[in-house]
Amino acid sequence: MMFVWAFLVGGLMCALAQLVMDALKLTPAKTVVLFVVLGAVAGGLGVYGKLVEAAGAGATVPLPGFGYVLVKGIDQAVQEKGVWGLFTGGFTAAAGGVKAALLFGLAAALAFRPKA
Amino acid sequence: MGAEVRGQAPRIQRYHAYADRIRPKPAVIHNVWWAFVVGGMIALLGQGITWGFQQAGLTGNRAATPTSIVLVGLGALFTGLGWYDRIVELGGMGGTLPITGFANAMVAPAMEYRAEGLIMGVGAKLFTLAGPVLVYGMATAFVMGAIRYGLGIG
Numbered sequence: 333m334m335f336v337w338a339f340l341v342g343g344l345m346c347a348l349a350q351l352v353m354d355a356l357k358l359t360p361a362k363t364v365v366l367f368v369v370l371g372a373v374a375g376g377l378g379v380y381g382k383l384v385e386a387a388g389a390g391a392t393v394p395l396p397g398f399g400y401v402l403v404k405g406i407d408q409a410v411q412e413k414g415v416w417g418l419f420t421g422g423f424t425a426a427a428g429g430v431k432a433a434l435l436f437g438l439a440a441a442l443a444f445r446p447k448a
Numbered sequence: 449m450g451a452e453v454r455g456q457a458p459r460i461q462r463y464h465a466y467a468d469r470i471r472p473k474p475a476v477i478h479n480v481w482w483a484f485v486v487g488g489m490i491a492l493l494g495q496g497i498t499w500g501f502q503q504a505g506l507t508g509n510r511a512a513t514p515t516s517i518v519l520v521g522l523g524a525l526f527t528g529l530g531w532y533d534r535i536v537e538l539g540g541m542g543g544t545l546p547i548t549g550f551a552n553a554m555v556a557p558a559m560e561y562r563a564e565g566l567i568m569g570v571g572a573k574l575f576t577l578a579g580p581v582l583v584y585g586m587a588t589a590f591v592m593g594a595i596r597y598g599l600g601i602g
Contacts, residue, residue, distance in 0.1 A: 334495060334499075335492060335495050335496070335499075338491045338492055338494065338495035339488040339489070339491060339492045339495075340488065341491065342487050342488050342490065342491020342492065342494070342546070343483075343484040343485065343487045343488025343489075343491065343542070344484065344488075345487065345545065346483040346484060346486065346487025346488070346539070346541045346542040346545045346546070347480045347481070347483045347484035347487065347541075347542070349483065349541035349544075349545045350479050350480045350483035350484075350540050350541040350542065351476070351480050353540070353541060354475075354476045354479055354480070355476070360540075360541070360544050361553075361577055361580065363541060363544075363545075364544060364545060364549075364550075364553070364577065364581060365580050365581055365584050365585075367545060368581050368584065368585040368588075369584050369585065369588045371585075372585055372588035372589045372592055373588060373592060375589070375592065376588075376589075376591075376592025376593070376595060376596060377592075378601075384509070387491075388495050388498060389491050389492075389494030389495035389497075389498050389512075389515060390488075390491045390492075390494075390495065392494070392512050392515070392516070393490060393491045393494035393495075393515075393516075393519065393546045393547055393548075394487065394491065394545045394546050394547075395545055395546070395547060395549075395550060395581070396545075397547075398547070398550075398581070398585060399585050399588065399589065401512075402585055402586060402588075402589030403589045403592050403593055403596075405589075406589055406590070406592075406593030406596075407593065407596060410593065410596075410597050415597065417593075418590055418593050418594055418597065419590075421593065422585075422586050422589050422590065422593075423586075428513035428514075428516060428517055429513065429516040429517065429520060429547065430578075430582070432516065432517040432520045432521065433520045433524075433550060433551055433554055433578065434554075434574065436520055436521045436523075436524035436525070436551065436555075437520075437524050437551060437554040437555050437558060437574050438558070438570065438574065439524070440524040440525060440527060440528035440555045440558075440559070441528075441555050441558035441559050441562065441570050441574065442570065443528060444527075444528030444529065444530075444559060445559065445562075446530075446556075446559050446560055447530040447533075
C-alpha cells in the first residue's frame with residue numbers, strides 16, 4: 333500500500349510543480365526553490381510530517397521533503413540544546429543528502445564529459 | 449463539443465470526431481501528466497530502496513537518509529552518462545523536483561564549466577542550484593523553527 337501512496341504523492345507533487353511552473357511561467361530553478369520553501373513551511377505547520385507518514389518516499393524524495401527535513405532537524409536540535417539548535421539542526425538533518433550530493437556530484441563532474 | 453454534435457449531419461459528426469482525435473493536446477496537460485508519471489516512478493524507486501534498507505534492519509525513517517544518498521548517487525551517475533537529460537526532457541518537473549534532479553542540477557553545470565577550472569568551474573558551479581536551495585530552504589526552516597520554538601511546539 334505504501335508503494336501506491338509513494339507513487340501517487342510523489343507524482344502529484346511533481347505534477348503540481350509542473351502546473352505552477354507552466355501557469356506562472358517560472359524557470360525550473362525558481363520552481364524548485366519555491367517548492368523547497370513550501371516544504372519547509374508545510375513542515376513547520378506540521379502538515380508535511382503526516383504526508384511522510386502516509387506516503388514515505390513519495391513525500392521525502394521530491395525536494396519539498398528537503399525543506400521538511402530541515403525543519404524536523406531544527407526541532408530535534410532545539411529539544412536537545414535549546415535555542416542554539418535553530419542554527420545547527422538544519423545542516424545536521426540534511427548532512428547525509430548534502431554530503432552525498434557534494435561527493436557524488438564532484439566525482440561525476442570530474443569523471444564525465446558533457447555529451448554535446 | 450458534445451452539445452454541438454447532436455443534430456448535425458453524420459459527415460460533420462465524423463469530421464468533429466476526427467478533429468478531436470488529431471488536435472494537439474494543450475502542452476500544459478501533456479507536461480503535467482508526464483511530470484506525474486516520471487515523478488511518481490522516481491518516488492516509487494525511492495520507496496523500493498527504502499523498503500530494501502528496512503529489510504536490512506533500518507527501522508522507520510532511519511532508512512530515509514540512506515535512500516537519499518543512493519538516489520543522489522544514481523542522479524549524479526545518470527547525469528554523467530548523459531541519460532538524465534532525457535528524463536527531464538520527458539518528465540519536466542517530474543525529473544527535476546525529485547532529489548535525483550537535485551543531483552542532476554549540481555553535476556550538469558559543473559561538467560559544463562569544467563573548462564573554467566576546478567575552483568570557479570567545477571567547485572562553484574556545483575552550487576548553481578544547490579546554493580539557492582540551501583539558502584532559501586535554510587532561511588525558511590530557521591524562521592519556521594523559531595516560530596515553533598517560540599510557541600513551545602518545537
